[in-house]
Amino acid sequence: MARLQINLDSEVPVYRQIVDGIRILLVEGKLAPGSELPPVRRIALDLGIHFNTVAEAYRILADEGWLDLRHGRGATVLRRDTPLAANAGRVQEFRHRLRALIAEIRSQGASAAKLSAELRSLADELKHEA
Amino acid sequence: MARLQINLDSEVPVYRQIVDGIRILLVEGKLAPGSELPPVRRIALDLGIHFNTVAEAYRILADEGWLDLRHGRGATVLRRDTPLAANAGRVQEFRHRLRALIAEIRSQGASAAKLSAELRSLADELKHEA
DNA sequence: AATAGTGTATACTGTATGTGTACACTAAAC
DNA sequence: GTTTAGTGTACACATACAGTATACACTATT
Numbered sequence: 001m002a003r004l005q006i007n008l009d010s011e012v013p014v015y016r017q018i019v020d021g022i023r024i025l026l027v028e029g030k031l032a033p034g035s036e037l038p039p040v041r042r043i044a045l046d047l048g049i050h051f052n053t054v055a056e057a058y059r060i061l062a063d064e065g066w067l068d069l070r071h072g073r074g075a076t077v078l079r080r081d082t083p084l085a086a087n088a089g090r091v092q093e094f095r096h097r098l099r100a101l102i103a104e105i106r107s108q109g110a111s112a113a114k115l116s117a118e119l120r121s122l123a124d125e126l127k128h129e130a
Numbered sequence: 131m132a133r134l135q136i137n138l139d140s141e142v143p144v145y146r147q148i149v150d151g152i153r154i155l156l157v158e159g160k161l162a163p164g165s166e167l168p169p170v171r172r173i174a175l176d177l178g179i180h181f182n183t184v185a186e187a188y189r190i191l192a193d194e195g196w197l198d199l200r201h202g203r204g205a206t207v208l209r210r211d212t213p214l215a216a217n218a219g220r221v222q223e224f225r226h227r228l229r230a231l232i233a234e235i236r237s238q239g240a241s242a243a244k245l246s247a248e249l250r251s252l253a254d255e256l257k258h259e260a
Numbered sequence: 261a262a263t264a265g266t267g268t269a270t271a272c273t274g275t276a277t278g279t280g281t282a283c284a285c286t287a288a289a290c
Numbered sequence: 291g292t293t294t295a296g297t298g299t300a301c302a303c304a305t306a307c308a309g310t311a312t313a314c315a316c317t318a319t320t
Contacts, residue, residue: 005226013308020230027233039266050310055267064237072266072316091244094235096135098252100150101231103157105224107194116256118225123249126232126242143277169297180279185298202286202297 001031001038006047014049018057026066026077028129033079037067131161131168136177144179148187156196156207158259163209167197 004021006014025031040058044051062069068076102115134151136144155161170188174181192199198206232245 015308020234023237024229024233027236041266051267052269052311053309056308058267066237069267070316071268072318074266074317090235090238090240091248094231094240094245095248095252097231098228098248099154101224101227102252102256103154104150105220106157107153107196108220110220110224112256112259114221115224116253118221118228119249119253119256122225122228122232123246123253126246126249129242145277171297181298182280182300183278186278188298199298200286201284201299204286204297 001025001035004043004047006049008048014047015053015056015060018043018047018054019060022057022061023064023066026061026080031077033077035077037075037077039074131155131165134173134177136179138178144177145183145186145190148173148177148184149190152187152191153194153196156191156210161207163207165207167205167207169204 002025004018006017006021008014010017012020022031022037031037037058040051040054043054047054058067058069058075061067062075065080066078068078105115106112132155134148136147136151138144140147142150152161152167161167167188170181170184173184177184188197188199188205191197192205195210196208198208235245236242
């Protein structure tokens with residue numbers, strides 16, 4: 001599995017950074033159904049954190065239906081049919097969180113032009129996946 | 131000032147939702163330098179929370195250089211020259227957080243096509259602002 | 261069986277979040 | 291000038307969250 005990037009100084013809790021990082025791989029198909037994830041202790045060792053923190057992340061992804069998590073056997077990626085249609089509220093929430101993210105980065109000095117280009121690039125990637 | 135939208139059930143702390151919401155208005159120029167923000171008690175009353183929670187949000191925005199916060203007088207928006215050039219690290223962080231956000235919403239059922247369209251729309255808005 | 265390797269459960273510590281309350285500063289009324 | 295109303299500030303507190311330590315239970319292999 002691709003190496004996860006964790007920032008211990010971030011305001012975002014580590015377990016959520018792990019969830020976010022693995023979910024990217026899952027959604028983008030870089031972790032296919034049937035794959036086995038590394039044991040919690042191994043990831044924990046790599047990242048320099050406690051294995052329970054990784055286990056918490058695995059549990060969340062299992063709750064979301066991404067992982068089959070079984071006592072003594074490890075974690076495997078499930079085939080996960082898209083759960084629900086996108087309703088308007090979800091897309092609106094996305095829009096709001098995206099605006100907040102853009103505002104935060106601009107507030108730190110990133111130019112609107114540069115971010116606009118990044119957004120277009122991501123939009124294209126997404127389009128090809130769809 | 132435009133009404134802030136706060137979700138008390140969100141996993142995101144209320145004070146940070148306030149920071150995010152106001153920062154959007156600031157970055158997009160909808161709160162111009164010289165404007166006065168409402169007193170912390172008034173916003174708190176509107177949102178049904180304690181005024182100290184709003185005060186915490188104001189302090190953060192003041193630390194970021196957006197607000198002039200003065201004892202007994204209220205909060206006014208400062209002219210804030212862009213603080214730093216966008217370095218590569220910041221844009222990379224943006225990209226990663228954006229991917230995480232997209233993955234999360236897709237994981238909840240939003241289609242790649244729809245999100246791609248949203249991204250393009252936001253990219254265009256940004257471009258016009260630049 | 262025994263063992264090594266997996267995830268689980270629970271108690272514990274430090275930190276973050278939000279509130280209550282008293283305070284200090286400013287401006288306006290008098 | 292003093293008073294008063296309105297503002298942000300400081301700090302203690304209750305509670306929830308994040309991360310760790312440790313003992314446990316399940317699975318597969320020997």
